[in-house]
Amino acid sequence: xxxxxxxxxxxxxxxxxxxxxxxxxxxxxxxxxxxxxxxxxxxxxxxxxxxxxxxxxxxxxxxxxxxxxxxxxxxxxxxxxxxxxxxxxxxxxxxxxxxxxxxxxxxxxxxxxxxxxxxxxxxxxxxxxxxxxxxxxxxxxxxxxxxxxxxxxxxxxxxxxxxxxxxxxxxxxxxxxxxxxxxxxxxxxxxxxxxxxxxxxxxxxxxxxxxxxxxxxxxxxxxxxxxxxxxxxxxxxxxxxxxxxxxxxxxxxxxxxxxxxxxxxxxxxxxxxxxxxxxxxxxxxxxxx
Amino acid sequence: xxxxxxxxxxxxxxxxxxxxxxxxxxxxxxxxxxxxxxxxxxxxxxxxxxxxxxxxxxxxxxxxxxxxxxxxxxxxxxxxxxxxxxxxxxxxxxxxxxxxxxxxxxxxxxxxxxxxxxxxxxxxxxxxxxxxxxxxxxxxxxxxxxxxxxxxxxxxxxxxxxxxx
Numbered sequence: 076x077x078x079x080x081x082x083x084x085x086x087x088x089x090x091x092x093x094x095x096x097x098x099x100x101x102x103x104x105x106x107x108x109x110x111x112x113x114x115x116x117x118x119x120x121x122x123x124x125x126x127x128x129x130x131x132x133x134x135x136x137x138x139x140x141x142x143x144x145x146x147x148x149x150x151x152x153x154x155x156x157x158x159x160x161x162x163x164x165x166x167x168x169x170x171x172x173x174x175x176x177x178x179x180x181x182x183x184x185x186x187x188x189x190x191x192x193x194x195x196x197x198x199x200x201x202x203x204x205x206x207x208x209x210x211x212x213x214x215x216x217x218x219x220x221x222x223x224x225x226x227x228x229x230x231x232x233x234x235x236x237x238x239x240x241x242x243x244x245x246x247x248x249x250x251x252x253x254x255x256x257x258x259x260x261x262x263x264x265x266x267x268x269x270x271x272x273x274x275x276x277x278x279x280x281x282x283x284x285x286x287x288x289x290x291x292x293x294x295x296x297x298x299x300x301x302x303x304x305x306x307x308x309x310x311x312x313x314x315x316x317x318x319x320x321x322x323x324x325x326x327x328x329x330x331x332x333x334x335x336x337x338x339x340x341x342x343x344x345x346x347x348x349x350x351x352x353x354x355x356x357x358x359x360x361x362x363x364x
Numbered sequence: 365x366x367x368x369x370x371x372x373x374x375x376x377x378x379x380x381x382x383x384x385x386x387x388x389x390x391x392x393x394x395x396x397x398x399x400x401x402x403x404x405x406x407x408x409x410x411x412x413x414x415x416x417x418x419x420x421x422x423x424x425x426x427x428x429x430x431x432x433x434x435x436x437x438x439x440x441x442x443x444x445x446x447x448x449x450x451x452x453x454x455x456x457x458x459x460x461x462x463x464x465x466x467x468x469x470x471x472x473x474x475x476x477x478x479x480x481x482x483x484x485x486x487x488x489x490x491x492x493x494x495x496x497x498x499x500x501x502x503x504x505x506x507x508x509x510x511x512x513x514x515x516x517x518x519x520x521x522x523x524x525x526x527x528x529x
């Protein structure tokens with residue numbers, strides 16, 4: 076049971092698309108209608124019937140007078156997809172189909188950016204993916220250039236332009252050397268969507284401590300702790316001091332405060348004192364009273 | 365290349381829980397854009413969940429029950445199908461969608477792993493019914509673009525849209 080109804084699609088004034096129902100010698104569908112645009116369907120013959128337009132996105136019904144044109148105002152059919160059109164009530168039900176395609180003008184971006192926070196200096200550490208939609212939430216599958224921009228407060232900007240494929244585009248950016256709050260922007264024409272990316276210092280790069288006598292004990296203090304790009308490692312980062320003497324081990328964890336870690340230890344004669352933070356090892360001191 | 369081989373030219377049959385109709389399914393080699401490798405299990409799960417979504421779609425549109433969409437659809441796709449069901453009910457019609465063949469390709473796995481995009485060249489029959497019976501039947505071959513996003517235990521269809529070939 077497969078009936079094809081020939082349609083005639085002819086251009087109308089005022090940018091209207093006209094779909095004309097079958098008559099001998101008419102051209103056939105499929106043709107396309109842009110989502111949300113006005114169009115009309117002409118139904119040859121005589122008498123009153125119902126015209127149905129049925130798709131997964133919308134279902135419409137119009138009472139039509141055969142022999143005239145049925146007008147669909149702008150905004151009446153707006154969901155992109157494949158649609159059946161058929162007459163009901165006529166001597167025979169005739170069926171045709173056509174496509175509603177997304178509007179060409181983007182109106183919405185779905186922008187996924189990850190992560191929201193990461194260490195400085197990571198190659199391709201920030202990724203963004205975009206889906207481009209029209210005003211009716213139809214995915215615009217035609218290739219569309221998307222501009223991605225990652226900017227930080229110092230004015231450094233990374234920019235990429237990527238064309239969508241099947242409505243999607245993605246990019247990867249490097250986190251910059253400077254800590255701070257970056258702005259990650261995706262833009263298509265005048266439509267943009269922004270995300271905030273926090274760039275935090277990386278692991279300590281070089282850890283150096285010094286020691287001095289303090290009564291019977293030893294006072295240990297690090298130099299200001301920085302990552303490999305010179306950013307101050309945040310306060311609260313744990314620094315571990317270890318004293319090894321005569322087969323014994325003494326360990327103290329100290330959080331950074333004002334950029335340095337400071338502690339007092341027993342300071343046994345001949346002890347080896349080391350400092351570390353995470354997997355980063357600092358210098359060693361052999362303590363001789 | 366490995367992941368392409370994993371999915372390459374897999375042909376199997378999707379059984380419908382509703383009426384035991386079967387659709388042939390062909391999975392094309394993955395043509396992935398994006399930096400994130402797609403684990404084989406993830407790709408299979410996404411395709412399985414997408415195919416199951418046709419069962420939800422079929423039942424919901426045939427019974428005019430939007431709640432039947434819930435397991436498989438979310439967001440825009442669910443909203444649009446719900447609107448369609450409401451329009452069908454208002455007009456006193458139902459539609460019966462019967463998919464007979466799928467030719468699926470995974471085309472995008474987003475870098476953060478929160479979406480998978482498929483294309484599907486699908487053949488299906490659609491019948492429009494009212495209280496008097498079938499008003500019309502048509503066979504359709506169309507290319508669909510589908511975006512799936514992860515839910516608690518499965519992938520759900522967030523975008524479901526026929527596109528021009």
